[in-house]
Amino acid sequence: MTKISIIGSGNVAYHLCKAFSFSGQALEIEIFGRNKTDLIQFHSEFKVKILTQMAEIDKTSIVFVCVSDDQIQTVINGFDKNQFVVYTSGTIALDFFKDNNKIGVFYPLQTFSKNREIDFTTVPILIEAKNLEFEKELVLIAKQISNHVELADSTKRQNIHLAAVFANNFTNHILHLSKTILDKNNINWSLLKPLIQESFLKINEGYEPKEIQTGPAKRNDFETIKMQEGKLNGLELDIYKLITKSIIKTYRK
Amino acid sequence: MTKISIIGSGNVAYHLCKAFSFSGQALEIEIFGRNKTDLIQFHSEFKVKILTQMAEIDKTSIVFVCVSDDQIQTVINGFDKNQFVVYTSGTIALDFFKDNNKIGVFYPLQTFSKNREIDFTTVPILIEAKNLEFEKELVLIAKQISNHVELADSTKRQNIHLAAVFANNFTNHILHLSKTILDKNNINWSLLKPLIQESFLKINEGYEPKEIQTGPAKRNDFETIKMQEGKLNGLELDIYKLITKSIIKTYRK
Numbered sequence: 001m002t003k004i005s006i007i008g009s010g011n012v013a014y015h016l017c018k019a020f021s022f023s024g025q026a027l028e029i030e031i032f033g034r035n036k037t038d039l040i041q042f043h044s045e046f047k048v049k050i051l052t053q054m055a056e057i058d059k060t061s062i063v064f065v066c067v068s069d070d071q072i073q074t075v076i077n078g079f080d081k082n083q084f085v086v087y088t089s090g091t092i093a094l095d096f097f098k099d100n101n102k103i104g105v106f107y108p109l110q111t112f113s114k115n116r117e118i119d120f121t122t123v124p125i126l127i128e129a130k131n132l133e134f135e136k137e138l139v140l141i142a143k144q145i146s147n148h149v150e151l152a153d154s155t156k157r158q159n160i161h162l163a164a165v166f167a168n169n170f171t172n173h174i175l176h177l178s179k180t181i182l183d184k185n186n187i188n189w190s191l192l193k194p195l196i197q198e199s200f201l202k203i204n205e206g207y208e209p210k211e212i213q214t215g216p217a218k219r220n221d222f223e224t225i226k227m228q229e230g231k232l233n234g235l236e237l238d239i240y241k242l243i244t245k246s247i248i249k250t251y252r253k
Numbered sequence: 254m255t256k257i258s259i260i261g262s263g264n265v266a267y268h269l270c271k272a273f274s275f276s277g278q279a280l281e282i283e284i285f286g287r288n289k290t291d292l293i294q295f296h297s298e299f300k301v302k303i304l305t306q307m308a309e310i311d312k313t314s315i316v317f318v319c320v321s322d323d324q325i326q327t328v329i330n331g332f333d334k335n336q337f338v339v340y341t342s343g344t345i346a347l348d349f350f351k352d353n354n355k356i357g358v359f360y361p362l363q364t365f366s367k368n369r370e371i372d373f374t375t376v377p378i379l380i381e382a383k384n385l386e387f388e389k390e391l392v393l394i395a396k397q398i399s400n401h402v403e404l405a406d407s408t409k410r411q412n413i414h415l416a417a418v419f420a421n422n423f424t425n426h427i428l429h430l431s432k433t434i435l436d437k438n439n440i441n442w443s444l445l446k447p448l449i450q451e452s453f454l455k456i457n458e459g460y461e462p463k464e465i466q467t468g469p470a471k472r473n474d475f476e477t478i479k480m481q482e483g484k485l486n487g488l489e490l491d492i493y494k495l496i497t498k499s500i501i502k503t504y505r506k
Contacts, residue, residue, distance in 0.1 A: 011467075069474055091469075091477045110448055111467050116455065122447045148447075159438045160445075162481050166431035167445045168452045169468030170496045171424040176462035176503065178419035185412045192413075192420045193457070194375045194401075195363055199421045200453035202369065204446070209429035214264075214364050215422030216344075221322055224344045228415050235499045242495055243423045246488045250429065 001026045002141065005057045006048075007075060008066030009033030011112035012088050014042065016064060019120035019145040021046035027144070032057065059083060062141070064106060076103065084134060090161030093154035094128055104129030104138050107157055108146075111168050120145045126152040126160065177236055210250070217247035254279045255394065258310045259301075260328060261319030262286030264365035265341050267295065269317060272373035272398040274299035280397070285310065312336060315394070317359060329356065337387060343414030346407035347381055357382030357391050360410055361399075364421050373398045379405040379413065430489055463503070470500035 004020055004027055006013050013033060020027050032051040033039050039050050057063060065075050065087040072087050076097065079085055086106040097103050105128040112118065125142040127149060129135035135151070142149040152160065175196070179189045202212050216224040225244055232240050257273055257280055259266050266286060273280050285304040286292050296303050310316060318328050318340040325340050329350065332338055339359040350356050358381040365371065378395040380402060382388035388404070395402040405413065428449070432442045455465050469477040478497055485493050 068472060069477055091480060109444065111451055111465070113455070113460075113465055113467075118451070124444055124447060156438065156440065158480070159434060159484070160440060162484055163431045163434040163440075163445060164448055165468050165481065166427050166434065166493075168448050169466065169470065169500070170427045170492075172452060172462050172466055173470075173496055173500050173503070174419050174423045174427060175456065176466070177499070178416045178423075179462060181412060181416040181419065185409065187409065187413060187416075189461075191362065191377055192416060194377060195417055195421050196453070196456060198364055198371070199425060200449070200457075202366065203428065203449060204453075207366075208442075209425050209432060212364070212366055213422065213425055213429070214366075215418055217422065217426075219321060224322055227344060227411070228418065231412070231415055235495070235502060239423075239495055239499060240419075242488070242492055243426055246430070246492060247422070247426050249488060250426070 001028055003028040003030070003058050003061035004064060004141075005029075005051075005061040006031040006064045006066060007033065007054070007057075008064075009035035009038040009042075010066065010068075011114050012108065013064075013066035014038070014114050015110075015112045015118055015120065016066060016088070016108070016145075017042055017046055017048055019118075021048060023144045025144045028061075030056075030058065030061070054078065057083075062086065062137075064088065073097075076100070086129075086138060090157055090164065093158070094130060095154065101130050102134065104131075104134055105154070105157065106138055106142065107152075107161075109160060109164060121147045124148040124150065126150060126157050128153055128157065174239075177239065180236075181231075213247065213251070215247070217244040218251060220248065254281055256281040256283070256311050256314035257317060257394075258282075258304075258314040259284040259317045259319060260286065260307070260310075261317075262288035262291040262295075263319065263321075264367050265361065266317075266319035267291070267367050268363075268365045268371055268373065269319060269341070269361070269398075270295055270299055270301055272371075274301060276397045278397045281314075283309075283311065283314070307331065310336075315339065315390075317341065326350075329353070339382075339391065343410055343417065346411070347383060348407065354383050355387065357384075357387055358407070358410065359391055359395065360405075360414075362413060362417060374400045377401040377403065379403060379410050381406055381410065427492075430492065433489075434484075466500065466504070468500070470497040471504055473501065 006017055020029050030049040030051055032054050043050050063085045069089050076085055084102045086104040090107050107126040109124040123146050125146045127138045182189050259270050273282050283302040283304055285307050292303050316338045320328055322342050329338055337355045339357040341359055343360050360379040362377040376399050378399045380391045392402055435442050
């Protein structure tokens with residue numbers, strides 16, 4: 001039976017733990033993390049064994065290091081070179097771990113919040129490992145929880161992660177700025193929900209963002225742009241000007 | 254019977270014409286626009302009368318001016334001061350038309366593409382008019398096609414339009430930039446669909462953007478930020494830096 005040891009108590013650790021625990025596969029799962037309160041919650045929800053020390057981790061298991069990027073190296077260096085270890089970061093290249101052959105990447109391309117249900121079968125998982133046998137094993141494990149598993153080398157994974165930062169992190173922050181404008185003027189944010197829904201539905205139906213762009217910048221409507229700039233200041237104004245410039249450049253013949 | 258005369262042959266004209274035509278209300282609809290090919294399509298799809306000249310517009314009808322912002326003034330000035338006229342712009346203030354009392358605003362807060370079905374009953378319509386009786390009539394007309402009708406003065410409408418530019422136009426362009434990064438590296442854009450879907454679902458379920466922000470900037474992960482900046486140049490790099498700065502500022506204690 002494959003044994004999986006998860007390190008971490010954050011959102012990725014939680015959702016991976018949950019996905020493995022409910023995969024219906026013969027997996028034995030143990031977990032170690034700093035936040036003991038969170039781990040007790042894991043234990044109450046899933047069939048997992050909680051470890052009190054990292055040294056208790058089974059030497060024959062595959063360790064999933066689900067900690068923040070700046071902690072990954074320290075955690076991985078704490079293991080014997082014979083332990084199979086994967087990390088879940090989009091950014092850190094596999095080459096970073098030079099003299100370790102039993103290391104791999106298991107990157108779920110999704111944004112996770114702890115209290116939100118995720119259908120893990122739809123989450124793309126990108127796999128990479130130095131050892132080909134281990135890579136094959138990781139693909140099989142990933143397929144137990146996701147219908148979308150593919151190999152990706154570090155460069156490809158980093159490019160996907162960068163695109164994901166734009167597609168999720170940046171759009172989400174732009175929505176926050178949009179809400180801020182309404183908040184300042186005591187206007188209810190729910191007014192924009194149908195617009196946001198329609199924007200999403202178009203993308204979901206397969207329209208490319210470039211073909212559905214609308215608005216003053218797309219129309220070269222400089223009167224409106226000038227008027228809207230007058231309503232903003234600071235970073236919001238800088239962002240308005242820069243994205244407007246980028247839209248105008250995109251549609252310049 | 255209320256008579257509605259639409260001027261324009263673009264996306265707003267098309268969807269308003271369609272919504273009025275299928276509202277099941279006793280409305281007589283006529284339309285005049287520059288693009289005759291599009292108007293023939295309107296005629297084939299909806300119960301509307303196509304006018305060949307603006308002068309044919311019925312003096313007793315309410316004219317809906319659905320043209321681009323820079324054309325609105327010219328079109329409205331072409332009418333007798335006794336004609337009831339509304340325009341559909343989010344930006345232009347009603348005060349702009351100083352000595353005209355029979356003018357109003359009928360602003361549908363949505364992004365329209367001609368070949369896409371829209372459920373108009375969900376589209377917020379913002380109404381404003383100088384004449385209170387006319388304003389009431391516009392509200393009644395709007396309620397025939399939408400379940401979300403509210404009064405909004407020009408300042409409020411302009412602020413909502415500005416927020417909508419961020420929520421739709423800017424997020425859509427950021428998605429375009431995200432796709433560009435993948436295109437350049439021959440990676441299929443569909444890989445990001447589950448991530449984009451999840452981002453949208455969270456907003457749709459009522460999460461505020463500020464509470465669901467994730468990513469390197471939110472985590473102050475400067476290693477990743479530096480690495481990602483190294484993969485970008487030009488306007489994309491400027492946008493990455495500026496939005497990252499804005500996210501960091503938002504979460505600074």
